[in-house]
Amino acid sequence: MRRPAALFTIALALAPIILARRGVAQAQDPREEGPREIKKCQTISKPGSYKLINNLTTNGDCLVITADFVTIDLVGFTIGGTSTFPTVTTAIAAGDNTRGITVRNGSISGFVGGVELAGDGSIVEGLRVNGRILSALGISASES
Amino acid sequence: MRGNIVVGIAAFPGQGIGISASGIVSGNYVAGTRFADYIIGPGSTVIGNTAVGNPGRRIGIEVSCPSNVTDNTSTGSTPGLNLVLGGDGCNNTNNVAP
Numbered sequence: 001m002r003r004p005a006a007l008f009t010i011a012l013a014l015a016p017i018i019l020a021r022r023g024v025a026q027a028q029d030p031r032e033e034g035p036r037e038i039k040k041c042q043t044i045s046k047p048g049s050y051k052l053i054n055n056l057t058t059n060g061d062c063l064v065i066t067a068d069f070v071t072i073d074l075v076g077f078t079i080g081g082t083s084t085f086p087t088v089t090t091a092i093a094a095g096d097n098t099r100g101i102t103v104r105n106g107s108i109s110g111f112v113g114g115v116e117l118a119g120d121g122s123i124v125e126g127l128r129v130n131g132r133i134l135s136a137l138g139i140s141a142s143e144s
Numbered sequence: 145m146r147g148n149i150v151v152g153i154a155a156f157p158g159q160g161i162g163i164s165a166s167g168i169v170s171g172n173y174v175a176g177t178r179f180a181d182y183i184i185g186p187g188s189t190v191i192g193n194t195a196v197g198n199p200g201r202r203i204g205i206e207v208s209c210p211s212n213v214t215d216n217t218s219t220g221s222t223p224g225l226n227l228v229l230g231g232d233g234c235n236n237t238n239n240v241a242p
Contacts, residue, residue, distance in 0.1 A: 124145045
């Protein structure tokens, strides 16, 4: 008769630990998260979906992608460059060792290069790129 | 690459590229470059794009063949070429490129 009561006591004691671990596991599951928010220029080194939550401004490169399979939605916001000649800057750049990059839905202005995705499997859609004096490239991407 | 607008890529005279791409390139608009509005790699499908000339621009749309090039408009390359198909095997259909 005392054994069930002991088990019940143990279960009660362990419940908070089990629930806490489960909560951590859920928070780390990217399938249950929305796009990660971008509020400033940065290097993106993890795959996944991202979205801007405000306009971004910089005098250097803005979003540098080093991971595969990254999707960035500008959600209508603008990435603005403020550098002057001869500084060479790019709004969104990914090296030729990346693949599967998607960029969509927003504006870019004031950079020497707008979007430069050097790897394969890239999609660029719904962007407006405004150059400035001595801008050299609007968008470069290879879908195949 | 779909539905993008690129304007004012005004590098040094004779330089500046609006869109450099391969794959499906459709419904884009480029104006104001000083070298080429579009440089497209082989094996691409290029449909419904617009290239608007800029004083001194050399090329409107340049496509490496084989590719399908259909329903594009490229005007205003004076002097220069509105549509350049490099190599053999391009399907050139219904493009406006005087």
